[in-house]
Amino acid sequence: MRLAEWIDVGRIDELGRLDTPVHRLDARAKAVTVLAYIACVMSYHRYEVVALAPLALFPIVMSSLGRIPWGFLWRRMLVAAPFVLAVAVFNPLLDRAQVTALGPIGISGGWLSFSSIMLRFVLTVSAALALIACTGIYDLCSGMERLGLPGIFASQILFLHRYLFVLGDEAQRLARGLAVRGFRPRVLRLRVYGSLLGHMLLRSVARAERIYCAMVARGFDGTIRTQRPGMLRLSDAAFVFGWAGYFAAARAWNLSALLGDWLVRVAR
Amino acid sequence: MHMADALVSPAVGGTMWGVSAAAIAYSARKVKLQRKDSLVPLMGVLGAFVFAAQMINFTIPGTGSSGHIAGGLLLAILLGPEAAFLVIASVLVVQAFFFADGGLLALGCNMFNMGFFPAFIAYPFVYRVLVRKQYAAPRGWVAAVAAAVVALLLGAFSVVVETKASGISALPFGTFVMLMLPIHFAIGIVEGLATAAVVLFVARARPEVLAGGEPAAGRRRSLRPVLIGLLIAAGLVGGALSWFASTHPDGLEWSIAGLTGHTELAQQADTAHQKLAQVQGGSAIMPDYGFKRPGAAGQHGAARAAPAWPAVSPETSLSGLLGGLLTLVLAVLVGLALRTRRAPGAHTTVGR
Numbered sequence: 001m002r003l004a005e006w007i008d009v010g011r012i013d014e015l016g017r018l019d020t021p022v023h024r025l026d027a028r029a030k031a032v033t034v035l036a037y038i039a040c041v042m043s044y045h046r047y048e049v050v051a052l053a054p055l056a057l058f059p060i061v062m063s064s065l066g067r068i069p070w071g072f073l074w075r076r077m078l079v080a081a082p083f084v085l086a087v088a089v090f091n092p093l094l095d096r097a098q099v100t101a102l103g104p105i106g107i108s109g110g111w112l113s114f115s116s117i118m119l120r121f122v123l124t125v126s127a128a129l130a131l132i133a134c135t136g137i138y139d140l141c142s143g144m145e146r147l148g149l150p151g152i153f154a155s156q157i158l159f160l161h162r163y164l165f166v167l168g169d170e171a172q173r174l175a176r177g178l179a180v181r182g183f184r185p186r187v188l189r190l191r192v193y194g195s196l197l198g199h200m201l202l203r204s205v206a207r208a209e210r211i212y213c214a215m216v217a218r219g220f221d222g223t224i225r226t227q228r229p230g231m232l233r234l235s236d237a238a239f240v241f242g243w244a245g246y247f248a249a250a251r252a253w254n255l256s257a258l259l260g261d262w263l264v265r266v267a268r
Numbered sequence: 269m270h271m272a273d274a275l276v277s278p279a280v281g282g283t284m285w286g287v288s289a290a291a292i293a294y295s296a297r298k299v300k301l302q303r304k305d306s307l308v309p310l311m312g313v314l315g316a317f318v319f320a321a322q323m324i325n326f327t328i329p330g331t332g333s334s335g336h337i338a339g340g341l342l343l344a345i346l347l348g349p350e351a352a353f354l355v356i357a358s359v360l361v362v363q364a365f366f367f368a369d370g371g372l373l374a375l376g377c378n379m380f381n382m383g384f385f386p387a388f389i390a391y392p393f394v395y396r397v398l399v400r401k402q403y404a405a406p407r408g409w410v411a412a413v414a415a416a417v418v419a420l421l422l423g424a425f426s427v428v429v430e431t432k433a434s435g436i437s438a439l440p441f442g443t444f445v446m447l448m449l450p451i452h453f454a455i456g457i458v459e460g461l462a463t464a465a466v467v468l469f470v471a472r473a474r475p476e477v478l479a480g481g482e483p484a485a486g487r488r489r490s491l492r493p494v495l496i497g498l499l500i501a502a503g504l505v506g507g508a509l510s511w512f513a514s515t516h517p518d519g520l521e522w523s524i525a526g527l528t529g530h531t532e533l534a535q536q537a538d539t540a541h542q543k544l545a546q547v548q549g550g551s552a553i554m555p556d557y558g559f560k561r562p563g564a565a566g567q568h569g570a571a572r573a574a575p576a577w578p579a580v581s582p583e584t585s586l587s588g589l590l591g592g593l594l595t596l597v598l599a600v601l602v603g604l605a606l607r608t609r610r611a612p613g614a615h616t617t618v619g620r
Contacts, residue, residue: 009366038373039278046436050592053599060603067607080368084272087437095438102589110438117436121274128273128372132365140365150296152308156358159312164319164362171320193326194465197337200324201317201346201470205477208313212306222305260591 006168008076012129015068016136022066027135027143029236033243034131038124040247047099047112052119054255058243059126066134073126080125088117137161155224167204174200269423269452270363270378273371277434284430285376291384292357295350307351314343315355319362328458335455337462340382341416344391345467345478352391356383377430381423390419403464403471403478412467413460420456424448 016023022030037058044052063073095110132140138158145154174196178188188196212220249255273281299307318339325334339359344352357379363369370378398411428444431437437444470477 005367012366035372038273038371039281042273042276042281042373043278050588053592053595056596057599057602060599061606064603064606070603076368080272083270084274087275087431087439091438094440113436113438117274121272124273124371124373125368128365129368131372137362137365150293152296152299153292153354153358155308156311156315156354157361159309160315160355160358160362163313163316167313167316167320168323171323175324188324188326190326190329190461190465193324193462195469197321197324197462197466198469198473200321201466202474202477204313204317204320205310205474208310209306211309211313215309216305220305220308222303222308224308254588256591256595257588258591259594260587260589263590263594264587 005079006165008072009164011072012133013136015066015072015133016139018067018134020066020134022062022134023136024235025134025239026230026232026236027139028147029232029240030131030135031140031143031147033240034127036244037127037247040251041120041123041127043251044116044120046116047109049112049115049119050256050260051250051254052116052123054250055123055247057246059123059130062130062134063126066130068130068133073129076129077122077125081121084117084121088114088121091117151223158224163207166207167200170203171200269382269420269427270360270370271374271381271427271430273373275431275434275436276371276374276377277436278373280430280434281373281376283376284380285373288357288376288379288384291353291379291388295353298350299354307347311347311351311355311358314346315358315362318343318355318359326462329461335458335462337466338382338459340386341390341395341412341419341459342463342466344387345395345463349387349392353379353383353387356387377427381426381430385422385426386415386419389422390415394418403468405464405468408468408471409461409464412464413457416460416463417453417456420452420459421449424452 037055041052041055059073062068063070091114092108092110095113096108098106099109099112100107135143141149141154141157145151178196183192299311318337321339322336325336327333328335340352340356343355346352347355360370360375360378360382364371364375364378395411395415398414399408402408425445425448428441428448431439432441432444439447467478
């Protein structure tokens with residue numbers, strides 16, 4: 001994991017603290033809507049490309065209202081793309097039967113499904129990123145806990161997130177210490193690696209013990225209490241049902257094709 | 269090994285969500301029953317440790333390249349299966365949200381592939397049985413490598429099954445398995461070596477830290493039933509694989525697709541022979557699909573949906589594309605409009 005990625009994590013936390021209409025919505029409403037959205041995107045046939053286009057509206061509107069920079073979303077997406085690309089790239093090679101045509105150019109099923117996978121990748125990842133950047137991990141976890149996530153798991157995620165940077169800094173200090181002491185290569189022999197990482201592990205364990213003592217001193221009794229989110233408001237319900245209705249409409253009718261047909265008819 | 273949302277169908281994703289949710293609920297209850305309050309911060313910090321550890325690379329012995337630890341097996345050794353599963357699952361949640369590694373729909377799949385196998389299979393049935401508290405070479409190294417390889421192979425196999433069941437990738441089952449398993453075999457060896465190196469250091473410096481993963485009661489597992497179980501499992505998997513590879517190259521895909529209205533058995537057998545030859549030839553990356561009769565491949569990959577995709581006339585697909593592009597442009601314009609309308613207020617409303 002490179003440094004730039006850590007900076008991006010901090011960036012997402014910062015974005016999560018903004019105050020916009022989307023940020024003010026209840027975390028549960030946003031989480032449910034995004035899940036429904038992803039399920040809807042993935043429920044199309046594997047050759048479907050054009051009909052997916054209307055669904056792009058959701059992440060675009062959410063990130064715009066939530067003031068999430070598109071360049072940021074795009075950069076995070078590029079980092080995650082290789083695995084999907086590696087699997088998708090086989091489709092054009094394997095599935096060569098012509099399925100449709102654009103004017104004189106025949107298009108094979110493989111290229112259709114490849115484009116479909118990459119488009120869905122952009123849609124699903126941007127929706128997930130928009131969700132966390134418009135909600136923040138804390139609200140998301142307490143919201144999910146309200147929806148039935150075991151409390152111990154919710155507090156585990158929060159703990160992990162809280163100490164991410166503390167231990168990330170520690171790893172960097174160790175690496176810098178090595179460099180200062182003349183370890184030239186950036187990569188280590190296994191035995192050196194074992195003791196370096198072992199040291200880091202023991203430091204982490206010692207830190208956990210200190211944290212535990214501090215928590216006990218402050219009255220910790222084994223459960224972490226997250227703030228209960230308030231009642232769902234009308235705007236939350238409107239958000240969920242409004243978007244669900246739009247997804248259903250986009251799923252039922254091929255809005256792109258309808259628009260295209262209409263345009264062609266008008267042009268004539 | 270992170271599966272992305274774009275490769276998972278809602279049915280597969282939903283099923284695996286259910287499976288992983290059950291595993292989380294079970295683990296959470298088990299951890300709670302331990303009544304060890306100090307476990308709460310320890311689990312959290314170790315989760316963050318896994319991220320930090322991935323910043324540090326080591327040279328892979330015998331090669332010029334470098335790698336880093338994934339940490340699943342190490343967590344199981346330090347914490348025991350249930351707590352380790354929760355930590356791995358939380359790491360995957362953070363990776364899915366903050367690093368776009370994996371996805372939300374695929375989260376259940378990823379938790380199962382990368383959490384369940386190391387925590388509930390490889391650690392208790394391979395590592396703990398083999399290592400018997402002797403972490404030094406050769407026993408500690410063999411145990412860690414064997415456990416990591418088992419965990420990664422099972423995980424990789426499960427990735428293939430889930431991807432195939434989702435029906436989005438056109439990769440044939442056999443080819444995908446042949447691609448994934450050797451890679452993850454190698455990754456498993458590296459992961460095992462790194463884990464063993466860390467565990468050995470900890471065992472020498474502070475052995476009591478390693479006691480966290482051991483079961484409370486002094487219940488000893490004997491080696492024999494486990495070895496027999498592994499043998500049977502290997503036989504079953506091998507048998508199933510060879511069946512897939514020989515009689516039905518795409519057996520799984522075929523059965524999932526429902527086999528609706530396809531009775532081209534002669535052609536099926538034909539491709540089976542070619543496929544077998546290619547698998548044996550070891551160059552199975554480019555199977556015979558490209559040389560098949562046009563039309564066959566399309567039905568092959570998506571048997572269920574083939575009837576739903578009659579050759580569309582060029583004109584309608586052109587207008588469809590036009591409409592699709594226009595829809596995208598409209599969506600972006602809506603976004604831009606929302607953006608510019610908000611911009612003036614940006615200074616005043618940015619708060620903490």
